[in-house]
Amino acid sequence: MIEPAEIVKRAFDIRQIRTDFPILNTTMNGKPLVFLDSAASSQKPLAVIDxxxxxxxxxxxxxxxxxxxxxxxxxxxxxxxxxxxxxxxxxxxxxxxxxxxxxxxxxxxxxxxxxxxxxxxxxxxxxxxxxxxxxxxxxxxxxxxxxxxxxxxxxxxxxxxxxxxxxxxxxxxxxxxxxxxxxxxxxxxxxxxxxxxxxxxxxxxxxxxxxxxxxxxxxxxxxxxxxxxxxxxxxxxxxxxxxxxxxxxxxxxxxxxxxxxxxxxxxxxxxxxxxxxxxxxxxxxxxxxxxxxxxxxxxxxxxGIDMEAVRDYEHQLLIYATEQLSQIDGIRFIGTAAEKASVVSFLIDGLHPYDVGAILDKLGIAVRTGHHCAQPLMDRFGIPGTVRASMAFYNTFEEINALVNGVKKAIDLLK
Amino acid sequence: MKPGIDAIQDEIIEEFSMFDEWMEKYEYIIDMGKSLPAIAAEYKDEDHEIKGCQSKVWLHAALNGERVEFTADSDAVITKGIIGLLVRVLSGQPASEIVNANLYFIDKIGLKEHLSPNRSNGLASMVKQMKMYGYVFDGKIKSENV
Incomplete structure (x- = not known):
């Protein structure tokens, strides 16, 4: 067993982290997988699989x-x-x-x-x-x-x-x-x-x-x-x-x-x-x-990972995603608490979350759409559901860019 | 005379064969959704709603002679477009043929995933419901003809 004192934390290196998760190198609908649904279930490192x-x-x-x-x-x-x-x-x-x-x-x-x-x-x-x-x-x-x-x-x-x-x-x-x-x-x-x-x-x-x-x-x-x-x-x-x-x-x-x-x-x-x-x-x-x-x-x-660095990195991803997405016309964020984990829940004016999710899927981007098994909360905001991008420490800023471009493409197609 | 179920399915497959890219298919479906004749407002209620968890679907059916006329709607446009395709294939068809329809066009045009119950968009339940109407109306027609 590893006692806490014995653990040698490795420095947080996103490139190395990504090689630990084989699924991140796969494709979905012919596009490189951009997995932004870790709040539903996260991916597994080789250490677990092995x-x-x-x-x-x-x-x-x-x-x-x-x-x-x-x-x-x-x-x-x-x-x-x-x-x-x-x-x-x-x-x-x-x-x-x-x-x-x-x-x-x-x-x-x-x-x-x-x-x-x-x-x-x-x-x-x-x-x-x-x-x-x-x-x-x-x-x-x-x-x-x-x-x-x-x-x-x-x-x-x-x-x-x-x-x-x-x-x-x-x-x-x-x-x-x-x-x-x-x-x-x-x-x-x-x-x-x-x-x-x-x-x-x-x-x-x-x-x-x-x-x-x-x-x-x-x-x-x-x-x-x-x-x-x-x-x-x-x-x-x-x-x-x-x-x-x-x-x-x-x-x-x-x-x-x-x-x-x-x-x-x-x-x-x-x-x-x-x-x-x-x-x-x-x-x-x-x-x-x-x-x-x-x-x-x-x-x-x-x-084995420096969780302080993880928290910091995920926070930067959250800020970047929020900033980039907020430049899209008609976006509305649900949940703007001062203390937030790396989850962005949003709606696009006039578009159904299901439609946005279906287009993102075709672009290789996995997000969650719907009520997130929290219907009373959706009722509280008077909405049918949201599009939710949830990030883990294995996600990258490039993937956020892919999400932002994907949402823009969905708007072009759907409006 | 309205073409039969399989003739319309083949027509749709033919139309979709012109598209090389998923984007073109989706644009077509989205347009189809936008041009779908509206369901009468009185049928857009709880009784006609098919709960799909993510997107809602409303379906109304009426018997016209031996044929079933469907109107439908959804709050999501991709779902609505696929509904448009299903209505185009099944509406105005004899009740007995709706019951036994093999809807192979969905798979052929690459939209199978939208009909998966996992998508929870109401479409899988909608197809079941359309067939259920066919079954009930078919029974009604047969009992009246006895």
Whole structure:
């Protein structure tokens, strides 16, 4: 395992970074691929692809079960990934790291397990108007089961949260606050430290959806004092189908298991089952071992890069993209928060996002169009959706130029 | 007499064969969308809407003798253009033939991707809905002829 102190960060070199991601050298519709949809799912470096390949070729066996060497080796690698994630989030204990399928499952786990134990009729749950459906629907389902009420922190015109209303929403009936660290649709970076601090003054725990934050910034769950923090492997340059739920030990110990099966028990008879200790209590069944190993490789890859430089570079991409796009007649940006990740969400006057996306596709440019699984947010702005270009550290200024020219071409064709 | 479904499809394939570049095809489709006869305002409602997630489609069908007349619209122009092509092929055709139509022209003119449910533009559902109208009207005609 790589301990934080041992990590030698390599200097940020965009040309070298791009050679790490084989897919960036491919074409789409006969044009060089310009991939500007990393907020939906990021591309994978060779380090991840090779780690998973190697695992299946030489390292596969079920974990936590076999007495033979191969199973032991797989278990070691699996548990090493857990510690890699622990260091990545600066969690206090490795058993606070639960492997789940993704952010969605992590939120569902908390809504189901924490919700069953702590939420009662008439209680309140707070989410924000910036949330992805995956941080709305599990809470709505919980509210329906329990007769609880969902309260929403409103979004200001610039895409920031209305913190004054948030302060008013906090009261003794609220059992949990669930907000995202960065908005997937607009890129707004929320003041999560403040959100958590204000909730804690009322003794309310907070879940942070970190799906969009973990690819862009260093996260320290102890410094944030987050009670739960969830993210997806596939957005941090790792494989699909694996994600992380971090939970403070005290909450995870109090929460009942989410699913029953093998691994999560310490003893089963037909009369009574004794649950296993953390983290296994929440990891029923054979896990996605290759996914866990791939995620570990992705995080080690990220830890090898100077994230300060990454943040700086992505910020420059954002400023450049915003400046260049703002010269186009009839463009309207949705989301102009002061603190933003490298996401540009926009509309062109008189044009449907679908049409713009379809033309960009033909030019080899991959953007996301539509409501971004955040329909309440689109309703808030009275729009059907946006065109969203989301950048990762492997994108270049030339690719921004291609996007700007592509949008101009789309306007020529469509108007 | 309106040409049959396959005759119109072949006509469209022939028209598209003149285009070398995707841009020309798209310009043609966009023009087609712009010239598509408007759907009556009263049918542009929730009942006639086919939810496609990204772009919306409205479809109305009426039986005229044994033939089905379609009118349709979309809020996105490329979607509207493809609707224009589908209406051109299927509107005014006998209900029984709409049910069994094999819409091969979409693939032949290189627009297959727009009909993919993954595009969530409502077009895939629209084709299903047009055939459903054909099926229902065909059943109605047959039961009346018994």
């Amino acid at each position: 780690a998973m390949d190697e695992y299946y070729k030489t390292g596969h066996a079920n974990v936590h079960r076999g007495v033979y060497q191969l199973s032991q080796k797989a278990t070691d690698q699996f548990e090493q990934s857990r510690r890699t994630v622990q260091h990545f989030l600066n969690a206090e204990h490795d058993h606070e790291i639960i492997f789940v399928r993704g952010t969605t499952e992590g939120i569902n786990l908390v809504a189901s397990s924490y919700g069953d134990k702590f939420v009662r009729k008439g209680d309140e749950i707070i989410v924000s108007g910036l949330e992805h459906h995956s941080n709305i629907v599990p809470w709505l389902m919980l509210c329906e089961r329990k007769g609880a009420v969902l309260k929403v922190i409103p979004v200001l015109d610039n895409g920031e949260l209305d913190m004054n209303v948030y302060a008013q929403l906090l009261n003794e009936k609220v059992q949990i606050v669930a907000v995202n660290h960065i908005s997937n649709a607009l890129g707004t970076i929320n003041p999560v430290e403040k959100i958590i601090g204000m909730a804690h003054e009322h003794g309310i725990p907070v879940l942070i959806d970190g799906a969009q934050a973990t690819p862009h910034m260093e996260v320290d769950v102890q410094a944030l004092d987050a009670d739960f923090y969830v993210f997806s492997g596939h957005k941090v340059f790792g494989p699909t189908g694996i994600g992380i739920l971090y939970g403070k030990e005290k909450w995870l110990n109090e929460m009942p298991p989410y699913q029953g099966g093998g691994e999560m028990i310490s003893r089963v008879s037909f009369e009574k089952t004794t649950y296993n200790e953390l983290p296994f209590k929440f990891e029923a069944g054979t896990p996605d071992i290759a996914g866990v190993i791939g995620l570990g490789a992705a995080i080690e890859y990220l830890q």
